Amino acid sequence: MALLETDPMHQFVVQPVLELPTLFGIDLTITNSALFMILTTLVTSFGLILLTGRGAMVPTRSQSIAEILYGFVADMVRSIMGEEGRAVFPYVFTLFIFILVANLLGMLPGSYTVTSQLVVTLALGLTSIALVVITGFIKNGFGFLKLFAPAGLPPVMYILIVPIEFISFLSRPFSLAIRLFANMMAGHTLLKLFGGFVLSLSSLGAIGIAGAVLPMAVATAVTALELVIAFLQAYVFAVLTCIYLNDALHPSH
């Protein structure tokens, strides 16, 4: 009556899929992480090209999927940044679609979740903040630094407020990255944990199989929740990027 050994963390191990030689000091080996990132890019690019290829005036069913996605992100950018948001809309749309498709591809059984790696989400977060800093300096010059010193405070308060605002700005890429990474990782660990319960309980015989119904039901419910989370986290990442970009455009609060 040995319990079946299952390891919920095994799914996050980066393994080489296709060994390639090292060129100019860069290891070209395709890992499962790289493979799913390439897949995400291919699915989004070809998916959107196929969906919008015909470009009919009255959208067909498939074209309206792409139009709903576009309209959804466009509405979000407009409601937060107004008409100025048009300049950064391509970036926000790309970010949203990439994270959404990476999350959803990760929900397929046996696949690998790209966004459950901190290095991937941190790269996305740092790119967003780099864009915020660049936009801020281009639009406002050194007036961008007013972001750290909100107007209308008694002068003594600036000694306290400026360091706080500065640290809060520096923590933004990390909070963006950790939110996405921890959400995906926690969700997928939970899924595999309950899957593991089902496996080890059903290895105990008839009573075990009867007992495995409960974790199976929980695993199903968590899968549904994870689909919502996959969308919600992509949305939250895009919304927060928009808010930070809006801060950079109008730094004086």
Added chain:
Amino acid sequence: MEIEAAKQIGAGIAALALAGAGVGIGTIFASYLSGALRNPSAAAGQFTTLLIGFALTEFTGLLGFVVAMIILFG
């Protein structure tokens, strides 16, 4: 005390952060719901704010999760 045992206890304590996140998320959705029922016409416009509040609150709980993971596997 064994180092391994101390690690397990530490990870368990770090998971207590979820209590605060649970209370916070509950408060956010409860307040949104009561506000939305009082003035349904204004509710749709605040949905983005709701999700941002949810994300910021959830983050505090996830930090506890990250600390637990660092203790266990770091």
